[in-house]
Amino acid sequence: MAGPSVLKCSRCNHPLSYFPIYQNGNNELICGRCPQPRGANCVRVTCYEVLAFKQEFPCRFAPEGCKENIGPEIAPQHERNCPFRKINKCPTALFTQCSWEGKAVDFTLHCFDDHKEHFARNNSLELSLFESGEYYKIVPCGKEIFIVRIRFDALQNVLFSTAVFCGHEANSGKFTCEVIVEDEAKTLELTLPLVRNFDSVHDTKLELHSLELTAPHIVVKIEIADKSQEKKKSLPSEQVLAYLRCPICKCLMRTPMLFYLGGPTLCRDCNQCLQYFNGRMINVQNFGLHNLIKLGANRCKFYGCDFVANEGDIVDHENNCLFKERIDAWALRIRTLFGRAVGPERVIANRLLDF
Ligand SMILES: [Zn+2]
Ligand SMILES: [Zn+2]
Ligand SMILES: [Zn+2]
Ligand SMILES: [Zn+2]
Ligand SMILES: [Zn+2]
Ligand SMILES: [Zn+2]
Structure with a gap:
């Protein structure tokens, strides 16, 4: 005799794993996904539910590729989140007008393929202090996609933020x-x-009154952390990074070259910016430090940016770093002030912003 797993709802033809189960006047069994049948002869078949409760059923998305067997207890939650469920409307459609539809499991890739321009560069959003506005940013974290909406009220100087998590609840x-x-x-x-979505009001309020914001733009950082990954990270700690900062320009020292000047270790940039030390610099390679930096201690050289990566990725990042523009703007100001180029203005701008 076949078990209840072969039983299907007479309306939607999905497994009878989704409670409550009703029987109508025509002896048809109807699942909890379907509208509850009404009428004098409709009864809830609790005896079936009791028997089926401990059974396992194929997922209703098995034809789409889901291989999981699930019991009635978790069926509703699984089906809401099944990677093979169909997404009828791209969750970003609100601000991208995207008409993509597909399996949930393909959504992350879809974002990387088609919505990269809405990603938060460096996990930051720059907005004008003088204008109210509504901003949407896509923030990937591992395989998951988050969508963050930030509304800025310039009159009240308040941010309203909502974060939608698109992955399994x-x-x-x-x-x-x-x-x-x-x-x-x-x-x-x-x-x-x-x-789960932007439908209801979940805005969390952040008042900015206590900040002294003078620039025409403010940078809002959006930080998403995977708590389960945090312990696995083997990047050097903040304290270690602090020791690896150049005492002069405050930027993180970089491979391949390190310069010694009597005591402090200076970075390559300082070789340019502190020309008056010329002659007193010795060019030394420190292999211990070199290895540590290669490990992943490279922090973006632009002030304000917290991006840390290995030697290969950091250069790529710095070419696109959001904070670079800010530093360059300062560098331009310095150049205008002096009426000429005064050397590595970026280094000086970095320092100015640091104090
Ligand atoms: Zn049904
Ligand atoms: Zn499934
Ligand atoms: Zn889309
Ligand atoms: Zn330096
Ligand atoms: Zn430097
Ligand atoms: Zn950066």
Whole structure:
């Protein structure tokens, strides 16, 4: 005798794994995915439910490729999140007008293929202090996609933020999403609850009054962290990174060259910026430091940016770094001030911003 796993709903033809199960006047069994049948002869078949409760059923998306067997207890949650369920409307459609539809499992790749221009560059968003506005950013973290909406009210000087998690709802607890705004002296951080969509109002408010914001733009950092990955990271700690900073220009020392000047270790940039030390510099390679830096201690050289990567990736990052433009703007100001090029203005700008 075949078990209940071969039983199908007479309406939707999916497995009878989704409770409550009703029987109508025509002796048809109808699952909980379908509208509840009404009428005098309709009864809930609790005896079936009791028997089927411990059974395993194929997922309703088995024809689409899902290989999981699931019991009635988790069927509703699984089906809402099954990687093989169909997404009828791209979750970014609200701001991309995208008409993509497909399997949930393909959504992350779709974002990388078609929505890269909406990714938050360096996990940051730059917005004008003088204008209210609504901004959407896609933030990937591992295989998951997050969509963050930030509304800025310029009159009240307040940010309203919402973070939508597009992955399996059971995984949302593994992630944290923070919105960070800072001035020279102070950092405001706000943890956003992860929600399923923008439909209801989930805005979390962040008042910026206590910050001294003078620039025409503010940078809002969006930090998404995978708590389960944090322990696995083997990048050097903040303290180690601090020792690897050049005492003069504050940037992180880079391979391949390090320069010694009596005591402090200076970076390559300083060789240019501190020309008056000329002659007193000795060119020494420090293999211990070199290896440490190669490991992944390379921090982006632009002030304000927290990006850390290995030697290969950091150059790529710096070419596109959002903070580069800011530093370059400062460098231009310095050049204008002096009426000429005064050497590595970027180094000087980095320093100015650091104090
Ligand atoms: Zn049904
Ligand atoms: Zn499934
Ligand atoms: Zn799309
Ligand atoms: Zn330096
Ligand atoms: Zn430097
Ligand atoms: Zn950077």
